Amino acid sequence: MAHTAIDVIRTKRDGGRLTGPQIDWVVDAYTRGEVAEEQMSALAMAILLRGMDADETGRWTAAMVASGNTLDLEGVRRPTADKHSTGGVGDKITLALTPLVATCGVAVPQLSGRGLGHTGGTLDKLESIPGWRAGLSVGEIRERLDEAGAVVCAATEDLAPADRKLYALRDVTGTVESVPLIASSIMSKKVAEGAQSLVLDVKCGSGAFMTHVDRARELAEALVSIGTANGLNTSALLTPMSTPLGRSVGNAVEVAEAIEVLRGEGPADVVELTVALAREMLAQAGVDADPARVLASGRAYETWCRMITAQGGDVDAPLPRAAHTHTVVAPESGVLATLDAYAVGVAAWRLGAGRGRKEDPVRHGAGVLCHAKPGERVEQGQPLLELLADDPADFPQALEALSDAVEVSDVEVTSAPVVLERIGA
Template sequence: MTPYAIIMKKRDGEALSPEEIIFMVDGYTKETIPDYQMAAWMMAVFIQGMTPEESTALTQAMLDSGDSIDLSSIGKITVDKHSTGGVGDKVSLILAPLVASLGVPVPMMSGRGLGHSGGTLDKLEAIPGYRVGLTEEEFINQVKEIGVAIIGQTRSLAPADAKMYALRDVIATVDSIPLIAGSIMSKKLAAGPNAFVFDVKTGNGAFMRTMEMAEEMARTLVDIAILSGRQAQALITDMDQPLGYYAGNALEIYETIQCLKGEGPEDLMTVIMEIAGMMLMMGGKADSVEVGKSLAQTALDEGKGLAKFKEMVAAQGGDTAYIDNPDLFPKAGTIVPVKAPRAGFIHGIDTLEMGMICVALGAGREMADDVLDMSAGIIFSKKVGDQVEEGETMLTLFTNKKEGVDTIVNRALAGIKIQDSPCQPNPIIYKVVNKDGIFDFS
């Protein structure tokens, strides 16, 4: 078995055996296979794709490069959720404590912001004192004791992924679906849950911009999970406009609290409740998704989700006074309303650009070592389908930057399309993906 022969086999469109995939991943991780051969192999994967069995073998090889967390001592079915990211996506912050409040443990390892997409960990760190860096023992004990933890990933999980991602980043294979799915699932499986729900975004603010790409990603993630012995389902949801009304770190914690008080916007709450229903069914607390949704709504109405969120924040060192009184969060020094240049109806929002505007305001990172401005971001007053009058505020920018704000305002104006005729927004949920296939959501 040689790298040359394996590269040639995949280049010619043949399926690789698990042993061949392990040979490449293990050799690269241990530095017996050089960058140039691994780059050639990953480009062949990018061009030719992988079967579900190959993708699962790739995931397993990456998983086996490091440690795994054993959650069996929790004694219950543990369920995690993963989103492919977007703008205003705070679903995990509301969903995890809500589901945990109904007795399904949610051990969640999340990430930081990536490009235009905000990160769950960055948002939680807007709460003073919140620790995302728990030890494995602390993580397991917290999930045992209160049913939920949201933390950052430990370096010992799937180290092959970090090495392979760094190479993908410079050889134009970042958007290979088998490689993306292997990266996601090796880390998710290493964290130990029994079941997963995937929220795969599609639209102009998503990494999967077309429905075809979203379906392939959702199908691949579900296949890998099931072939790895886990339960799994996915939703394909809309990211042609921001999710909810708030984008930015402390701003999204503020909207999270609103949602947990039962005051969340319809688009955001629709996604949360559907995934909650799936998680509760997988966790054995509901006979169907609809029953799970009903249980989740009752828990929300009774304040159980908010109470569990506070309990999680306190357990991880966060100051719960900010949950009781969100007005304690620091305010941006510069607040600029962006007003409609004409009357009409909002026909489109450039969601990718809105995410990049959040970065420019200070809510995201332009360089890896940038310090985030937790008060920066955007509040949207109008969404697709809404009517606006000339001079009416469409969105408001929050920043502490003194320079370049006028340019950002012009970018925001250019990112909103106003027309004379009424229009309807896209559906928020398009499709459901499970072991039986891909189905239209109804």
């Protein structure tokens, strides 16, 4: 049966259910350029407004996987597991988690992305390390997994190319927020990646893409459903993102903090979430190990060194440092009640740690250091935040973003748990 873009658009516009053949055709035709950008824009908006059920979303994901090649990991000698975070502020968890899980006996093929807007990107952070490179061929990915047990790199061009094209379109047409399209975008890359199991860190709060827990749960359930339907051992943890993770936000500063964690130190919230995700990954992979003990021993740092060196990085080279600093002090004495993640993320972005467009460069030394976190007592005039920039002209806009970020109270504050909820079998 022949299909047309107009028929597919009308079906979804009118609240109908797309058939499997319709989905297969429209994704393939769009990837090949047969369906025009404006037609796919209309369909994406119809999907945003009308939604897709679990079967439609699963078929959409499969069609995007089929638009390219998949990464064959059959020859890897260890069980394979991956983790995906929906993004946040100060979220350097991948940097510590990947070598930790590899040290525990699981191979971790981590295909990561770059930051956009107020959320940071793992590849940008790792590129703070002199010599480290993100672009690897499929053969190199397999070699690095054998050498170091872990690899963090950019997705190859031939993995789910439909997603790359559709994501760029959604970003400029106001359709990013569609849960089915978010879920299929994430999972198409993860299915194509070829790992046997997957753990999802779905964040909610002011600094997350999903600000409300109900929407985050909806996304987590969709992601787990797609993964399970595609033969992946999949689970999700809902985690809070109203306060920055750890005490550093940026690129080089987050690498430095992750190294502290790998050496058995580092902020308690980063350590706790790293261990929680590691336990989940190891359980999904069927490996019995104690990640807390391994992390405390410092052995995961040795794996980190092998992993970074295998991709050309110099682990002994100094990390970039910003040329200028500006300190934000506590306006009064009391307990720090709020440190808004979104505001801190925007400030770091304006200081040069992030980018407004994908093609923009980042300044690896820029960022924000958090000298106090919610729940801690502070004294008036005490340093709360340290802004890092290469150009002092960037400070005023960053300070504007932070104008309502901090609240000091005379009431004790209870911090949110690091994991709010688990979703999965």
